[in-house]
Structures are given as C-alpha cells and as structure tokens.
Amino acid sequence: MHADAAAAAAAARRMVDTAERVTVLTGAGISTDSGLPDFRGPKGLWTRDPAAERASNINVYVSDPEVRRSNWARRASGALWADVEPNRGHEALVHLERRGKLHLLITQNVDELHQSAGNSEDLVVEIHGTTRKVQCLSCDYRDDIEIALGRVRAGEEDPQCPDCGWLLKAATVSFGQSLDPVDVARAERAALECDLFLTVGTTLAVSPINMTAPLAAQSGARLVIVNGEPTEFDALADVLVGGSISEVLPVICGLDAPGG
Template sequence: MNHLDQIAKIIQQANSVAILTGAGVSTASGIPDFRSSEGLWTEDHAREYYMSSQYFFKDPVDFWNKYKRIFRLKLLKNYQPNKVHQFFKRLEDAGKDVAIITQNVDGLHQLAGNSRVVEYHGTLNQASCPSCQASYSLDYVMENEIPYCQEPGCGDILKPDVVLFGDMITAHDEAEAILDHVDVLLVMGTSLFVTPFNLLPEYAAYRGIPAIMINGEPTGKDYLFNHVIHDDLSKVVRELSPLID
C-alpha cells in the first residue's frame, strides 16, 4: 500500500475529521499567500506594524487605506472556492463530521458549503464598531473609503473583524475542544509558522490523534505527523479523491 493509499484509508475510516488550513489552500483561488517566499508579505516588512491593533487605534484613517490595499478587498468577491475547498465539502457530503479550523480570512470554506468553520484569525467579510460593537458587512466597508459606525450617537471608525497583530486570539480553546473529539487531523496549506495556531498539531499529537500534513513545502512541525506529503495541494486532492469516494 503506497503513501497516498494509506492516507486515503485513514480518512475513509474516520467518522470525524478536523482540518487545519492556511493560505496555501486559497492560493489556487488566486488569493496571495502573504507569508510564502513569493507572497506579497515579503514586499514590505512594515506590514506587520501597519496591520496591528496598535496602528489602527493610532491612525485608523491611514490604517484603512493600507488595509484595503494589502488585502485587496475590492477583489474579494471575485474569488471562488477551488478543488481543495470542494474536497473538504465532499468529505462532509459523504457523512463525515468535518470541522475546519482555518487561518484564512477569505470566507471560502463557507462559500464552498462546509457547515462547521472556525475562523481562527477572523474574517475579511465584516467589520465592527469598537465602541458599540455594531456589525457591518463587507459591502458597507467597500462603499465607504473610511467606514464609520452609523449607530445613533456613535460615529466611531469601524475595526475589521480580522485578528490584527496585537489582538487576542479567542478561538484557540474552541479549536482544542474540537480536537478532543476527532478521529483524524488533516493539516493543509500552512507553514505552521504562526503561534498559537501552530500549537494545535502539538495538542493533537499529545492526544494521540493520527495526523496528516499536506503542504507545498516542508515545515518545522513535520515531525508531529504520521504522514507528510510535500506537493501541490490541488494535485494531491485530485489523486486522493477517487481513493476515498
């Protein structure tokens, strides 16, 4: 039995699957991987500062100008789920309990139809008022160069619902709780560079959960996984799908 056959058998026999995803899952949809060696992130090392909660509260007007440009918000609705997103949906359609824990903020897992998605780093699709917590859609954000809260007596500048540098991660406990009850962990398209997201595979290893890593390049956490594939994600799911169906 070859490597791919073994992975297919593990997934096939699992009733519940937790899937950790990163930017590599969305690149086939045309969304840049900001942290890859060829991604937009390397163009400007100041992005971490400008995309911080500290900078938002220091200069929210300039923050929004940079935020919209960095995340290419005007293009967001042009992006569509790709074969990798669709693979996850097919697992759910096959009757598996699928929980996706994603670093991605593009909303493509929901658009693909997966019903249980934890947006670990928030979402580009909404913004909220830091004063009154009123929530606004991406359409409203895009209609206004600087989005202000419209609630009576408020008028504060909205803050995006993406987790900015310096913000608290609020989804980690939920993610660990999911891992407490799954048969297998599948990790795809992430370098596992960012903490505390990269602690989740360690938690799974501690729990003795079989784990599979599929990524375009090696990561510093590969040793935690029972099976590791370094290859193009779309190619892997194209070869893996018929073995599971």
C-alpha cells in the first residue's frame, strides 16, 4: 500500500474505532475489485455496449420490444455475472457490522455483493435496486430474476408478468424511474443519526443520494471519503483515503492491521 494511502487509512481507522454509529454509502468502486466493470469508464459496460445504456432508460425499455429482447438475451447469457464474488472491501463492511458499528449500508450498486458477503438484509438499502431480482412494471410481482432468465433460456424472448401479463424488468431503478421514497427517507435519516459517514467507491455525483454526505457532515458527523479519484465533496471530508479499496477498507474497518 502507498504510504499516503496507508497514513490516511490509519487516520480513518481511528475515527471508526471511536465512532458508535457508522452510516456507509457505497458505489461501483467497491465492486470493481470483484471484476465488475463500472458503467462509464474506459472499459465500462455502457462504453462497450451502448445498447445496454439505451435499455437503462425506462421509456425506451417500455416502448421498444427489440431493446427488451436483446436485454433479456444479454442477461440470460450470464456473461455479466459469471464468477462475481465479494472482495475484501465487502468483507470489511461485514466486519464493521459484526463490531456493532454499522448503522445503515446504503449502496448504489445493484449486484447484491454486500448481502453475499454477509451484511444483514435489513441493514442494506439498495437505492438503485438490484439486478438479482425481477419485477413487474405494473403490479407488485417480484421474484428471483433466475425465474425469468429460465423462461428466456426456454425460448420466451420477452417474458411477461405471471400475475398480470404486463412487462417484466430487472428490479433496478432505471433512468426515468423514481427512487423508492421509503429508501430515500431511510438513507437521509441514517445520515442524520450517524456520528461517522463513510463513502466508498463513489464520486458522489449521482443525485439525490450523494447529498446524504453533506447532510451528515452538516449535522455534525465525521465524513470519511474512500475513493480512487476526486469526489464532489472532498472539501467536506475529515479524511480522504485513496488507493485500492480492497486494501484500505479492511484497515479502516479494523479487519486488517494498519501499515500492512
């Protein structure tokens, strides 16, 4: 680990040690070490596959059957999710929960790797939904996405809701869809209630959830930002930690010894 990152991680660790309620906000950067590409980087999903970006707009998805068919075919091929496992960064946040310090884990990721790593379902808010589940765009139907993918592999190109016959979509929040107001309220409340707010692997550029960071800071919480590149709110941070997330986060959360 680079000396600057090690020193910053050690400082952040001391803040975590004295904190009682840590609210965490994670983004794509925590999952890249699990082999998941981000969206808009040089090797990003949408950079390489513009059709996938078009399918992420709800109006396009609903109005264009060809977009839905290619989207289902891409998901059913399974390439995106092959061999994706939580990494040391995810394990560090499980350790934080086991220490009794995790107040809420807000994630912008749709990969369920926090739950796979061992964080409790009821402490994770998936603000942008999850690709591991499927939902109906009309009724309350929701299930494991493998059920829909099985239907696609069996020959259905655009599977429809078993309850009402309307369109199915991965349970992510697409562009043009609203965030769940209950999730947003939980996140904002957790930002106000914590004594340390820890952001990991996000440039804090996506509104409105990025505003939980200044909200926490303004209400008196310490702000620790862990990211490989600058973020929108670096000026508010008590500590900025660069370097590899899967290396620095275990130190910050007390899973690994400092200076290692």
